[in-house]
Amino acid sequence: MKEFLQLVVVGVSTGSAYALVGIGMVLIFRTTGIVNFAQGSFAVLGGLFMVALVDDIHGLVAGLAAVLVVAFIGSLVGFVAVGFRHRTTPLASLIITLGIALLITSLNLLAFGDRPHTYPTIFDRAWDIGGVLVQPQYVLVAGVTLLAALLLTLGLQRTIAGQALVACADSRRAAELVGIDVRAVAVVAFAVSAGLSALGWVLLTPVDPVNYDSDVRIAINGFAAAAFGGLASIRLAYVGGLVLGVAQQLVVGYADKIPGLGQQARQYELAAALVIMLVLIGWRARNEVHE
Amino acid sequence: MSAAPLLEIDGLVVKYGQAIALDGVSLSLEAGERVALIGPNGAGKTSLLNGVCGLVKPAAGRVLLDGRDLTGRAPGEIVRAGLTQVPEGRQVFPTLPVEANLLLGAYGREFRHELVSATLRYIGRRGEIAVRLERVYSLMPKLRELRERPAGRTSGGEQQMVAIGRALMAEPRLLAIDELSLGLAPLVVQDLSEFLVGLNEEEGVALLLVEQNAVLALELCARAYVLEAGRLVLAGPSDELERNETVRSAYLGGGLEVADAEPGTQAGPSS
Incomplete structure (x- = not known):
């Protein structure tokens, strides 16, 4: 039971960060019809900028700066993806975002190299809550993402x-x-969505190191979270992110207990979570039809 | 005061790819006037509005408002120049409350190239906009009752009022209404028509009524243009058009051989 709770805490936290990515996708899709695949790159950029800045300036300032810079980059991506003329179709825009994602990944490889990056958390020890060890950083991630999602909804x-x-x-x-002016x-x-994605990984990086190519995993998870609400609902994207995060942690935590899987379990983390997601989306769609 | 008409359209051509939707249409409208544009489905009525309101760049021709050339300008510029369109099918913002729908009409007018300065300009004019909102509520008290309801959860007639109210928030001198009567019950259409005539006569807002429902349009407007297959085929005072054989057979439901008008093909009050 203790192990289960531990996994849920971690899952809720990473799931929250996925949720922010998914919410960003919903926001962009609803306003423009574009599925933005550069959303994962924004998250990675947020994490990497934070790592680069946090040694030199106060963590709060560094985090804010990372989020704002990525938001600015996001607005540029939006400007290019939406197109200067009315002719750019959502499909063309989607491919543009895919291209930009690849470009950002390559630049990240050049600038930050091929190794995971992290920075030390400001909390010096874990909290012991009824025997369950909780890293304060996880609570921070979950709390700030929830606050950001609420503020966005209110706004x-x-x-x-x-x-x-x-x-x-x-x-x-x-x-x-x-x-x-719709464009x-x-x-x-795009700017708001990029900022949200960055925020997730600015906070998550101490407990989940970020690599130059983490963007694919993040984009897929974010998209799955968004798809949970049919790419239409911010609230459901949030729930979707949490479900996905927890499901993945449970797979990681318990899969190595299944004989024959062993240490390879981690590889199935994403696949298993996506299968769960597909089932849930299917179940939701079924219920909607029956309503 | 300039002598130029409020709206002047000169040889307007609208194309979608190779297809010509509007083939050189010219018309004009004076300040405070009520003018109808009638024609069957697919005649190019909506294409004309799209070309005028900036949703589509005209392939040729000119659009002048108060003598100012606004051809192919962005929709926002047209709105600021004094022409607001009430689009076909109402097109309210369904998930937003009625009041937000109305306020966005005023916000859109302040919107130029980006969101931040638009918002600051809007906040700067908040006082005036509140007065404007009160005015719209006093013209359409029903909207005040519905102010907090999502616009998508109001009736068709109410949505048409929201769309008109939203357009009025932009302080137009000319209101172009695309298919006022479409999908609405005759009684609702009658109420809306009376409201629009009052608006025109008391507030001096000019009206361009774009309608398939020729009976209604000719009844409401003193003057009308008839559009067919992308070209103007007739123009003149409504009472003359009502007597015109072509118009009668094609639009007023009174065929030459068939003496009785076919009921049910026209919504709206027919005498």
Whole structure:
């Protein structure tokens, strides 16, 4: 039981970070129709920038700077992906984001090399909660992501700029007709999504080292989280991320107990989690049909 | 005051790829006027509006508002120049509350190239916009009751009011309404028509009614243009058009041989 809880704590934490990536994908997809595969690269960039900065400046400043820089990079990616003319189709944009993801991966390899990066957590010891050892960093990740998701939701509902984003998601044509520049809104959606992704890995890196090529795993997990809500719901993407994170940890934790799998279990982490996700998505879709 | 008409469209051509949807249409509209544009489905009515409102770049021709050339400008510029479109099928923002729908009409007017300065300009004008919102609520009290409800969960007629209210928030001098009556019950259409006539007469907002429902459009407007297969085929005062044989047989449901109008093909009040 103790081991189970331990795995759940870790799962909720990594899952939260996936959730932020997924939420970003939902935000971009709803406002532009683009599935953004550079979303994983934003997360990796966030983690790597944090590692590069944290030695020289205060952690809080470093984290903020990493998030803002990645948000800025995200806005540039958005600008290119959405296109300068109306002709760029969502499919073409998707391929552009894929290309940018590859480009960022290569640049990361050049700049940071082929080894996992991490930085020390500011917490010096784990908390003992009823016998379950909890790393405070995990709690930090889960808490901050939840706060970020809530703030985003509130911002979208309550502020006029957020409502403009929702308006583009609801009806791009009508948004254009009231005068909103849909492409400018898309750039903002990209920036916010990039910042969210970066935030997840700025916080997660001490407990989950980031490599130049971690982006594929992150993008796939983020997409799976987003797909849980049909790429439409921020709330469901959040839930999807948590489910995915916990499922993966359980697979890692228990798979080596299955005879014949042994040490190779880790390799099946992603595959197993995605199978669980597929089943859940199928189950959800079934229920929706029956409602 | 300039002598130029409020809206002048000159030889407008709209193409989708190779297909010509609008083939050189010219029309004009004076300040405070009510003008109808009628024609069958696929005649190019919506293409004309898209070309005028900046959703599609015209292949040729000019669009002038108050004598200012606005051909091919972004939709936002057209809105700021004083022309707002109420799109076909209402196109409200379904997940947003009615009030947010209305406020976005005012926000869109402040939107130029990016979100931050648009938001600052909007906040700077918050006082004026609140007054404007009050005005729209007093014109359409129903919207005040529905202010917190998601626009997607209101009736078709209410959505049409939301769409019109949203357009009014941009302080237009010309309101272009695409298919006001589409999919609405005749009684609802009648209410909306009366509202629009009042708006036009009391507030001086000019109306361009783009309609398949010729009976309604000719009844509401003093003047009309008839569009067919991308070209204007007729233009003139509504009462003359109503007597015109071609118009009667094609749009008013009164064939030459068939004396009785076919009921049910036209929504809206027919006498």
